[in-house]
Amino acid sequence: MAVQPSDAELMEQLIRREPRALERLYDRYARPVYSLVLRIAQQAASAEEIVQDVFLQLWRNAHSYQAARGPLEPWLFTLARNRALDHVRLKGEKQRRREETLDEHPFASGAPNPEQLVDRERRAERVRRLMGSLPPQQRQAIELAFFEGMTHTEIAEALGEPLGTVKSWIRTGLLQLRESLRGAS
Amino acid sequence: MSDCARLAELYEPYALGVLDADERSELEAHLARSCPTCTAEVERARWVVAQLTYLAPEAKPPAALRANVLKAVARPSVPEPRQSWVPAWAWVGAAMLVLLAVFSLWETRRIKRELHALETQLRTVEGQRQVLERDRQRYQEVLDILSASNTKELELKPAAANRLPPVRAYWNPGLGLVVSGGQIPTPAGDRTFQLWVVPKKGNPISAGVFRPDAGGQVLHIAKPDADMAAAAALAITEEPAGGRPQPTTKPLWVGPLG
Numbered sequence: 263m264a265v266q267p268s269d270a271e272l273m274e275q276l277i278r279r280e281p282r283a284l285e286r287l288y289d290r291y292a293r294p295v296y297s298l299v300l301r302i303a304q305q306a307a308s309a310e311e312i313v314q315d316v317f318l319q320l321w322r323n324a325h326s327y328q329a330a331r332g333p334l335e336p337w338l339f340t341l342a343r344n345r346a347l348d349h350v351r352l353k354g355e356k357q358r359r360r361e362e363t364l365d366e367h368p369f370a371s372g373a374p375n376p377e378q379l380v381d382r383e384r385r386a387e388r389v390r391r392l393m394g395s396l397p398p399q400q401r402q403a404i405e406l407a408f409f410e411g412m413t414h415t416e417i418a419e420a421l422g423e424p425l426g427t428v429k430s431w432i433r434t435g436l437l438q439l440r441e442s443l444r445g446a447s
Numbered sequence: 448m449s450d451c452a453r454l455a456e457l458y459e460p461y462a463l464g465v466l467d468a469d470e471r472s473e474l475e476a477h478l479a480r481s482c483p484t485c486t487a488e489v490e491r492a493r494w495v496v497a498q499l500t501y502l503a504p505e506a507k508p509p510a511a512l513r514a515n516v517l518k519a520v521a522r523p524s525v526p527e528p529r530q531s532w533v534p535a536w537a538w539v540g541a542a543m544l545v546l547l548a549v550f551s552l553w554e555t556r557r558i559k560r561e562l563h564a565l566e567t568q569l570r571t572v573e574g575q576r577q578v579l580e581r582d583r584q585r586y587q588e589v590l591d592i593l594s595a596s597n598t599k600e601l602e603l604k605p606a607a608a609n610r611l612p613p614v615r616a617y618w619n620p621g622l623g624l625v626v627s628g629g630q631i632p633t634p635a636g637d638r639t640f641q642l643w644v645v646p647k648k649g650n651p652i653s654a655g656v657f658r659p660d661a662g663g664q665v666l667h668i669a670k671p672d673a674d675m676a677a678a679a680a681l682a683i684t685e686e687p688a689g690g691r692p693q694p695t696t697k698p699l700w701v702g703p704l705g
């Protein structure tokens with residue numbers, strides 16, 4: 263079985279403008295990226311447009327990625343999430359689209375190395391299991407924040423709960439998730 | 448309580464993007480001061496938040512999306528092997544330039560030769576034109592003298608001892624003097640004929656030198672300084688090249704005036 267190149271190696275190839283590297287990264291990450299973007303944008307056509315934009319931005323700005331600063335996966339997920347939220351906000355005329363570069367959210371050495379992570383399926387299962395174990399309102403508060411881009415205040419208003427309660431739900435939920443994934447980091 | 452300890456509860460909410468503006472500004476101002484602890488913790492929090500991606504219901508992206516992405520960046524993934532630092536087309540171009548240079552050199556020389564020949568031809572033509580122009584002017588002067596109503600005609604007869612044909616002279620007080628004749632033998636060597644105005648008193652006055660052309664034709668035009676009204680005759684002698692101030696030989700032709 264052939265050894266698959268690491269994300270860092272593929273990013274190096276991307277900097278050398280080798281389309282084959284983008285093809286491999288797409289095959290590796292298109293499904294979770296598309297799932298995330300579709301969940302946020304809620305429309306397939308918009309999701310396809312955003313995903314294409316994300317991978318083309320990865321192609322264009324590969325030089326701004328530095329492997330030493332962290333793994334590609336969360337970097338790419340954050341980029342996709344921000345793009346999708348921007349799209350929704352722009353569509354709703356809520357907020358001017360942010361001009362964001364790949365440098366805005368670096369993942370430094372504090373984040374786990376992907377080669378040391380449990381495989382993605384196991385990690386995804388841990389996330390789903392932990393979030394499934396949370397009280398429904400706590401889980402909903404986190405999902406409103408992550409998928410809808412709401413702030414503490416907006417979530418409190420949406421759920422009709424005190425602001426302090428919402429803050430506590432989100433923070434404790436994320437800390438539990440962090441603990442749950444500790445073995446994966 | 449240090450800033451870091453107080454801000455620790457904001458790491459995950461900040462990474463999730465749920466902080467209100469004032470809390471976000473406070474943490475960002477702290478991060479801007481390059482706090483290593485908070486920077487590392489915020490980065491870890493971002494990684495945790497990114498894992499929430501797996502909460503999204505799994506969806507398979509359409510095949511056309513993959514094709515579109517790859518099509519947008521499509522080009523040869525492996526650079527063409529370098530066989531030479533000079534591409535083939537450059538060699539072809541260089542060879543063509545050399546051929547062009549050789550051809551240009553040859554062509555330049557040929558054009559120079561042709562140009563030189565043309566310049567020579569032009570000079571010849573210009574010389575001929577000048578000769579013709581001089582002839583035209585001479586014939587025009589002759590015509591003016593011959594056609595003028597106050598022109599006098601006289602015949603210069605050869606001396607008794609020779610068998611030269613006679614020549615004719617036409618004199619106009621304002622236009623000058625013309626001497627013409629045919630079948631005139633060419634003087635030997637570089638000797639020449641010289642026309643003289645012979646006054647009633649005093650020495651003869653030169654009116655120019657001339658030689659017949661190859662056909663023995665003579666057409667001599669002169670504007671003598673002499674007072675023609677006081678002249679008694681015209682005479683022609685044979686003299687050394689360039690003529691002489693006074694006749695050195697006996698006249699070959701003589702014609703009385705008036």
